[in-house]
Structures are given as structure tokens and as C-alpha cells.
Amino acid sequence: MLGRQFIRMPRFARGLATQAGPITNLPATLHLKTGQSFHGRSFGAPKSIFGETVFSTSITSYTESMTDPSYRGQILVFTTPLIGNYGVPLNKAPFDNQDVGVVLESQNIQCAAVIVGDVAEKFSHYTAVESLASWCQRHGVPAITGVDTRAITRLLRDQGTTLGRVAVGSDASLPAPEAQEFWDPSTENLVDQVSTKVPYQLNPGGSIKIAVLDFGAKANILRSLVRRDAAVTVLPWNYDFNAVSDQYDGLFLTNGPGDPGHCMEAALKLRRTLQEWDKPVFGICMGHQIIGMAAGLEAYRMTFGNRGHNQPVLALASAGSIKAGRVYVTSQNHQYALKLEDPFPQGWEPFFINCNDSSVEGIKSTADSGRKVWGVQFHPESAGGPLDTIEMFTDFVLECKAHKLQTASFTPQKSVDSSPVDTFVKPTVMPRIAVHA
Numbered sequence: 001m002l003g004r005q006f007i008r009m010p011r012f013a014r015g016l017a018t019q020a021g022p023i024t025n026l027p028a029t030l031h032l033k034t035g036q037s038f039h040g041r042s043f044g045a046p047k048s049i050f051g052e053t054v055f056s057t058s059i060t061s062y063t064e065s066m067t068d069p070s071y072r073g074q075i076l077v078f079t080t081p082l083i084g085n086y087g088v089p090l091n092k093a094p095f096d097n098q099d100v101g102v103v104l105e106s107q108n109i110q111c112a113a114v115i116v117g118d119v120a121e122k123f124s125h126y127t128a129v130e131s132l133a134s135w136c137q138r139h140g141v142p143a144i145t146g147v148d149t150r151a152i153t154r155l156l157r158d159q160g161t162t163l164g165r166v167a168v169g170s171d172a173s174l175p176a177p178e179a180q181e182f183w184d185p186s187t188e189n190l191v192d193q194v195s196t197k198v199p200y201q202l203n204p205g206g207s208i209k210i211a212v213l214d215f216g217a218k219a220n221i222l223r224s225l226v227r228r229d230a231a232v233t234v235l236p237w238n239y240d241f242n243a244v245s246d247q248y249d250g251l252f253l254t255n256g257p258g259d260p261g262h263c264m265e266a267a268l269k270l271r272r273t274l275q276e277w278d279k280p281v282f283g284i285c286m287g288h289q290i291i292g293m294a295a296g297l298e299a300y301r302m303t304f305g306n307r308g309h310n311q312p313v314l315a316l317a318s319a320g321s322i323k324a325g326r327v328y329v330t331s332q333n334h335q336y337a338l339k340l341e342d343p344f345p346q347g348w349e350p351f352f353i354n355c356n357d358s359s360v361e362g363i364k365s366t367a368d369s370g371r372k373v374w375g376v377q378f379h380p381e382s383a384g385g386p387l388d389t390i391e392m393f394t395d396f397v398l399e400c401k402a403h404k405l406q407t408a409s410f411t412p413q414k415s416v417d418s419s420p421v422d423t424f425v426k427p428t429v430m431p432r433i434a435v436h437a
């Protein structure tokens with residue numbers, strides 16, 4: 001009764017919900033480079049691919065995870081046995097300059113393939129317009145169901161993230177590829193593949209100007225800034241921010257796929273920024289790793305990384321909404337981390353530490369450094385996952401405003417025309433859809 005009263009499905013969704021998804025009967029095999037093979041059924045695109053096999057402990061939000069550009073090149077194994085039961089929503093948001101035009105984290109499925117124990121053949125949700133199976137098929141993404149994901153996960157935990165091959169249809173019965181045939185996505189600069197090619201703006205009338213270096217931004221990061229009334233200018237990952245830094249009140253560095261070592265160029269540019277520019281800087285995941293590398297810390301590859309929405313982190317310092325000594329439950333998706341060095345580089349301190357594996361979960365500039373710079377390995381923007389740390393976006397925007405106010409009396413007023421956007425390729429309709437294509 002209650003459900004009927006409060007949850008009214010839009011007419012288009014009512015007809016589609018609970019339809020059976022088109023599960024194919026094609027055989028499908030996951031081969032790991034370490035020699036193990038798992039045989040199941042295909043429910044995605046009838047094609048075979050290589051990738052890096054990783055597991056996620058997230059229980060919900062398969063749609064957000066699969067569209068997160070940080071999963072590029074990865075074969076994503078869900079530890080939750082039943083995946084797909086709420087289907088997939090229409091991935092389109094109102095087309096205006098307040099949003100990136102999508103409901104999920106980017107326009108496309110970004111992971112190379114998905115592996116589940118049991119795909120839901122029927123789905124039901126008031127926003128669902130199609131099944132997980134038809135979404136994968138439409139996007140050309142292979143997917144396997146009916147394999148022992150617990151066994152795969154235990155292997156990956158022991159031997160670490162492992163290169164894999166998803167073989168579908170007649171390929172499924174072929175022998176496993178030779179070790180040297182496995183493609184390793186970490187050898188490529190994946191960031192360059194997903195970052196915007198041209199700068200663009202969101203919410204140009206916002207009260208504070210934030211430049212965002214796009215390493216493969218999740219849409220909810222951009223939304224989280226826009227919702228706090230930031231005027232956001234999204235720049236390619238290797239853009240020379242130093243040339244335009246005086247025109248912004250803050251700098252943000254996003255998440256992104258692959259080995260941060262491929263983005264050393266961005267870390268070196270940021271090192272100069274931090275030497276010459278004293279406004280607030282905030283980075284998430286890949287962005288945090290870039291800040292760390294700019295500070296002189298080293299990034300290393302973890303055995304199996306952290307992927308899931310239940311990662312507890314302990315705050316070691318207080319800043320804004322974050323209180324030292326508290327544990328926050330966080331959303332994560334990473335393979336690399338910053339090394340915990342003792343002592344930390346001068347002017348820097350650890351901010352958060354992971355309660356499970358003691359890896360560095362955040363760094364910040366020290367109180368006496370005169371700067372406000374934070375990086376966090378986890379995802380405060382959630383999508384999916386808990387919102388325990390979402391107020392870090394508010395903290396950042398408030399710091400930018402405070403800095404602007406403090407310096408306003410000393411800085412000559414800039415003319416309105418000083419916006420760097422005038423020198424950019426400035427489309428009249430922002431290329432939101434094309435950003436992560």
C-alpha cells in the first residue's frame with residue numbers, strides 16, 4: 001500500500017520494469033594470466049577482450065561504477081552475488097550548463113567487461129528503462145554470469161590484480177592465451193583517453209571560479225562543485241594551469257584511470273603551481289596521487305587495491321568538516337596509493353589512514369605552511385557509496401571564498417574580461433556529452 005502511494009513510476013518505466021533482460025546462451029570464459037579459467041554464460045556483447053581483472057565489494061551502484069572512467073581497461077568482478085536487479089536508468093540529464101548531461105558518472109560504460117555470480121534476468125525500479133544485459137550489449141561490453149565470483153576474488157586477493165581475457169562464443173572454448181598475449185592497460189596513458197580535449201565551463205555565473213584538471217572526472221564530482229555555486233572550468237589533464245592560475249579562486253584535480261606515473265607531467269606542473277600560487281587545492285583519488293607526487297611523495301601499486309563502498313578511514317587531522325579521531329566510511333576505487341614516508345615532506349602531513357590496510361587515504365598541507373591543500377584517496381562525492389565526507393566539497397568552496405575575501409583588499413580588481421574562457425575554444429552548447437566519449 002505504502003509503496004503504491006508514494007512510489008509512482010513514470011509511465012515509460014512502468015511498462016519496462018520487470019521485463020526479462022536478453023541473456024544470451026553463448027558460453028563465456030574468464031582466463032587469468034596466472035593460469036586459472038572460469039566458465040559461465042555471456043550476457044553482454046558477443047565479443048572477446050583483454051583487461052586487468054579487479055574486484056569490487058560494492059553492493060549497489062553497478063551503474064555508477066561501470067560508468068566511472070577510473071575503471072577504464074578493467075574487467076570488473078562484483079563480489080555481490082546478484083547484480084542487475086534494479087536495471088539501468090535513462091542516462092540523460094537536462095541539457096543545461098548546470099550539469100554534465102548524464103545521470104550516471106559518464107556517458108559510456110567505461111570498464112572493459114563485467115563478471116557476476118548471478119545476473120538478474122528480471123529488473124524492477126521506477127527509473128529503469130533497460131536491463132543490465134541489454135545495456136552491456138548496446139555498449140559493446142562483454143559480461144559473464146554463472147561463475148564463482150568468490151573463488152575469483154579469493155585468487156585476486158592472494159595473487160593481486162591479474163591480467164585477464166574474457167572469451168565469448170566460439171572463443172570461449174579456445175585454450176587460454178599465452179602469458180605474453182595478455183594486454184596490460186597500466187602500460188598505457190588511459191587518462192589521456194578519457195580527459196576532455198577542450199576546456200569547457202559549467203555554471204559560468206557561479207560565485208567562485210574553480211579550475212578542474214580532468215583526469216577522467218566522475219560527473220558527480222563536477223555536480224558537487226556546481227551545487228555549491230562554483231563556476232567550474234574543466235581543463236584537459238595536462239593543461240598548463242600556471243599560465244591562467246591568477247584567474248581562478250581554487251584548483252581541483254579529479255579521479256582518473258591507470259598508473260599515476262603516466263601523469264608525471266601534471267605533477268611537475270602542479271609542483272610549480274604550489275610554489276607560486278597560494279590558493280586552495282583539492283584532489284580526489286588520481287588527483288590526490290598527483291598532489292602527493294608534486295609534494296615529493298612516491299605512488300606505488302597495491303596488491304589488489306581498494307574497490308567498494310565500505311572502506312573505513314581514520315582522520316588523523318581536523319580540517320573543515322573533518323574531525324581528527326573520527327572514522328568515516330568511504331567509497332573507493334584505486335590500485336595505486338601514496339607511500340607513507342617518515343618524515344613526510346616538509347609542509348605536508350598525513351590526513352587519513354585506511355583502517356583495514358593502513359594505506360595513506362589523504363594528505364594535507366600543514367597548518368604552518370600557509371596553504372590549504374588536501375588530497376583524498378577515497379571518493380567524497382560517493383556515486384555510489386556513503387556520503388560521510390561529502391561536506392569536504394563545501395569545505396573546499398568555503399576556503400576558496402575565504403581566500404578570495406582575504407586577498408580582495410590587497411589585489412587590484414580584475415576586469416570581467418580577464419576570464420581565460422575567452423581564449424578557449426568556447427562552444428555555445430557545452431560538450432558535456434562528448435567529455436568522456
Ligand SMILES: NC(=O)CC[C@H](N)C(=O)O
Binds near residue numbers: 070254255257284334
Ligand atoms: N579512482 C581513481 O582516481 C583511481 C586512481 C588510479 N588510477 C588508481 O587506480 O589508483
